[in-house]
Amino acid sequence: MTATSAAPTRTLRARLLTALSGDPNGTPPWVRALAEGDDRGYFAEDGAAWSVHAGMGTMVAGIRALLLQALHPGALAGVHDWSRYREDPIGRLTGTVRWVICLTYGSRAQAEQETARVGRFHRRVTGTYRTPDGADRPYTAADPELVEWVHLAFTDAFLTCHQTWGPPIPGGADAYVAEWATAGRLMRVANPPTSEAELRRRLDGFLERGVLRRDERVDDVVRFLRKPPFPGSRSMSLAYRVLFASAVATIPRRYRRLLGVRRTPLPVVTTTRIVLATVGRALGAGPRAQDFARRRLRRLEQAGTDAPAAAGDEASVSSS
Numbered sequence: 001m002t003a004t005s006a007a008p009t010r011t012l013r014a015r016l017l018t019a020l021s022g023d024p025n026g027t028p029p030w031v032r033a034l035a036e037g038d039d040r041g042y043f044a045e046d047g048a049a050w051s052v053h054a055g056m057g058t059m060v061a062g063i064r065a066l067l068l069q070a071l072h073p074g075a076l077a078g079v080h081d082w083s084r085y086r087e088d089p090i091g092r093l094t095g096t097v098r099w100v101i102c103l104t105y106g107s108r109a110q111a112e113q114e115t116a117r118v119g120r121f122h123r124r125v126t127g128t129y130r131t132p133d134g135a136d137r138p139y140t141a142a143d144p145e146l147v148e149w150v151h152l153a154f155t156d157a158f159l160t161c162h163q164t165w166g167p168p169i170p171g172g173a174d175a176y177v178a179e180w181a182t183a184g185r186l187m188r189v190a191n192p193p194t195s196e197a198e199l200r201r202r203l204d205g206f207l208e209r210g211v212l213r214r215d216e217r218v219d220d221v222v223r224f225l226r227k228p229p230f231p232g233s234r235s236m237s238l239a240y241r242v243l244f245a246s247a248v249a250t251i252p253r254r255y256r257r258l259l260g261v262r263r264t265p266l267p268v269v270t271t272t273r274i275v276l277a278t279v280g281r282a283l284g285a286g287p288r289a290q291d292f293a294r295r296r297l298r299r300l301e302q303a304g305t306d307a308p309a310a311a312g313d314e315a316s317v318s319s320s
Helices: 003-021 029-035 048-054 058-069 073-082 089-105 108-122 144-165 173-186 196-208 216-226 234-249 253-259 268-283 289-303 314-318
Strands: 126-130 136-140
Touching (some): 029 108, 058 234, 073 136, 108 173, 173 196
């Protein structure tokens, strides 16, 4: 690669990493902290959760998860009333990425510290929303129905997008759902699903019970997600339009109808494969989160404290 061609790659990488981590090098303090800690964390190295969350399909999955989550009026009320996603979309994205990365690749102490950080914000999230039958219902961020819906939509989005654009998952789809149930328990989800079939059944249950709905707030979120601000970067805006179209394409028809979005006739799934490969090459120019996590694991092995990760350890999760 020539110096001339390398410069745009470095610029693209810096922009992507700033959006994802808040740091142009992709190494803010919370990423560097993945190398610290005295245990292997909640998830096995190169296991299902490691593999899915390291995949480039996560670029689409985040959009897809937000679209689905918006269909629950309670979850959407929390976002509308408390989130600063319009004023600071990059900050909102970075906060979510930080939580996912710290839980997936960090030590248990770091994962629990990050969960506590999110929990402190969630304790302030209260209000009321109107149910599809017209009743006003109070909500908090700890509402069991809301935390379950958010977990289901997240897990389904990341699993589906990896199945579409990623390599085979170690242990298969059920392994990922079972592993990421640990994150659900940390966020106080009661009895999260542990198989792909159960995940889809629980997700569809919300639709079949009439819990989900479309209103002007949903339309507003869809408009924002369709074209969020990317100041000074036309190439990122164009790439994002492809990713948004692909997120829509992976959503089942009955959910698309409720969202008021249509699948484009263009071959966006194939085009997205090209976009993700380009992004992957740019990000591959430096260390990633899992590289810092591996430093911790190798240090523990050398110190003789190589206890295995215990993904799905319900006893320890429930007591955290």
